[in-house]
Amino acid sequence: MSNNKDFVARVIATHGKHSFVEDKTGKIFEAIRRGKKKDVVVGDLVKCKQSSDEQVAIESVEERKSLLYRSDEFRTKPLAANIDQVALVFATRPTYNPRFIWKAILAAETANIPMLIIRNKSDITEDDNQVRPFIDQLKELGCSIIEVSATAYPKETEEKLFPLFEHRITLLIGQSGMGKSTILNLLVKDAEQKTQEYSKALNLGKQTTTSTRWFQFGNDGAIVDSPGFQEFGLAHLTLNDIMRGFPEIKERVEYCRFTNCRHLEEPQCAVKAAVENHDIDPERYALYKELAEETLKPKNY
Numbered sequence: 001m002s003n004n005k006d007f008v009a010r011v012i013a014t015h016g017k018h019s020f021v022e023d024k025t026g027k028i029f030e031a032i033r034r035g036k037k038k039d040v041v042v043g044d045l046v047k048c049k050q051s052s053d054e055q056v057a058i059e060s061v062e063e064r065k066s067l068l069y070r071s072d073e074f075r076t077k078p079l080a081a082n083i084d085q086v087a088l089v090f091a092t093r094p095t096y097n098p099r100f101i102w103k104a105i106l107a108a109e110t111a112n113i114p115m116l117i118i119r120n121k122s123d124i125t126e127d128d129n130q131v132r133p134f135i136d137q138l139k140e141l142g143c144s145i146i147e148v149s150a151t152a153y154p155k156e157t158e159e160k161l162f163p164l165f166e167h168r169i170t171l172l173i174g175q176s177g178m179g180k181s182t183i184l185n186l187l188v189k190d191a192e193q194k195t196q197e198y199s200k201a202l203n204l205g206k207q208t209t210t211s212t213r214w215f216q217f218g219n220d221g222a223i224v225d226s227p228g229f230q231e232f233g234l235a236h237l238t239l240n241d242i243m244r245g246f247p248e249i250k251e252r253v254e255y256c257r258f259t260n261c262r263h264l265e266e267p268q269c270a271v272k273a274a275v276e277n278h279d280i281d282p283e284r285y286a287l288y289k290e291l292a293e294e295t296l297k298p299k300n301y
């Protein structure tokens with residue numbers, strides 16, 4: 001890269017006020033964003049000017065195709081930009097949390113990003129009967145599901161997943177212990193080595209486990225691994241977004257007494273009736289109610 005010329009690079013990590021970008025040749029630079037320091041996120045394409053051998057200044061951020069948020073107990077922040085697909089890994093051991101999965105589906109859907117669900121550890125066949133209704137429900141919600149066993153059938157797993165990951169930018173998520181790292185290592189052979197290189201380049205030491213990482217996958221794909229996050233941020237969603245994100249609610253709205261029914265305290269609500277009859281999963285309704293009520297609270301910021 002010649003000095004002083006603008007070039008486009010990918011943000012591959014952010015850490016506090018620092019971010020790191022990778023150019024087309026694979027060289028990593030520390031990036032300084034003057035002024036608005038917080039507005040770049042992993043996955044962003046940015047226009048840079050080289051300021052030294054190892055540093056660039058970010059001049060501007062290219063328009064994003066998509067943006068996902070994560071949240072912790074304190075706030076919601078951007079997680080990754082320009083993602084084409086979210087791949088969620090779950091397994092029956094340790095037990096999965098359906099709410100985590102439903103919230104991820106909602107986050108992806110409202111960001112217009114397709115979702116791929118990977119059921120891992122399918123070698124534990126004793127759990128099949130228990131998990132089948134949940135898998136059927138996910139299919140009804142419109143998710144693509146693939147079942148694999150990353151340790152018992154690694155080659156088959158790789159063959160099944162490869163075509164679903166190539167040519168795309170995939171955000172890989174999952175609760176702890178579901179086999180996400182095992183799957184990442186199957187797909188990206190040098191993932192562990194890359195992780196070490198990152199922590200050296202970023203001078204993160206032990207903090208690597210909390211940072212989002214970008215792994216190139218072929219020429220035009222990538223896997224973004226985000227080990228530290230617990231929940232997708234949904235605080236920016238409106239009540240309408242949430243209603244639209246629950247197909248079983250959306251399809252019953254026309255049978256509610258009030259056309260603007262929120263399905264909370266309103267009388268003659270077709271949704272609540274369906275919950276009472278168990279035509280709607282009460283746990284899904286409980287999540288709806290919680291998220292809907294959250295949007296109705298006055299915001300204190």
Ligand SMILES: Nc1nc2c(ncn2[C@@H]2O[C@H](COP(=O)(O)OP(=O)(O)OP(=O)(O)O)[C@@H](O)[C@H]2O)c(=O)[nH]1
Nearest residue numbers: 120121122149150151152176177178179180181182
């Ligand atoms: N039986 C079985 N065990 C698996 C399978 N895939 C992964 N495991 C095991 O599950 C455990 C967790 O796997 P990891 O890949 O470390 O899980 P992770 O989701 O990255 O977990 P964190 O590192 O906590 O985020 C390990 O002991 C794996 O060997 C599988 O297909 N079948």
Ligand SMILES: [Zn+2]
Nearest residue numbers: 256261263269
């Ligand atoms: Zn209603």
